[in-house]
Amino acid sequence: MTQPAKNKKTKADSLPVPEEFFLQGVEAPGLTAAEARAIQRAMKDRVRVVPLEAKPRLVAGADAAFPDGEVLAVACLFTYPELELVDMQTAVMKLAFPYVPGLLSFREGPAVIRAVRKLKERPDVLILDGQGIAHPQMIGIASHVGVLLDMPTVGCAKSRLVGEFLEPGRQRGSASALEYKGQVVGTVLRSKDGVRPLFVSPGHLVDIQDSVDLVLSCSKGFRLPEPTRVADLETKKLKKKKS
């Protein structure tokens, strides 16, 4: 048996063991899109869509902004269901991955994870700006971050990435199924009368019903639920400060 002159081994071939996905995958600079997708395929089996284990007492929201060449993530912690802000943490990193539809977690994930880890208390559930399983590989940023943090997460995106749906009613609370490849992967939810609907899908350790209930119970008069809304506002304030 003749062996190839070169034992070419791509980063995708030498996939890290689960515990090392974060260090070797997500934070690896120079990662290619193909390698990122390989990591997603290897990680997707770890995503668990199950009912939330217990009623949450602490809910967090995270989002990111991009001050030239950097990723600035903010994580906000709230009591639930009161929704009182009790902590806020940030993380700044060099931008190491471009925006590629379907690979958002490799661009924002690292910073978001760092910010969440800095919170003084561990959230019972985390809401992220993006998709959960409503994703081409069933592992959007919410699922990806949830697996890496081993924490319940909910994806709450402002627009659609994949799937078909019927426009939900115009009243707050109206919802319709988001289907993709014959599966219901999420809910198109009207969080406020007359506004554009939100695309809610389970990230990790939560199910579709939990996701919708949480987003709705966290929405206080605005389109976005408080955790994500406040994190987004803060993200922009901090970015402005930098420039």
Add this chain to the structure above:
DNA sequence: GCGACAG
């Protein structure tokens, strides 16, 4: 080959 395409 032609669209679609989280943030």
Add this chain to the structure above:
DNA sequence: ATCTTGTCGC
């Protein structure tokens, strides 16, 4: 996401 003032609507 980001570049950007005023402006239409509830």
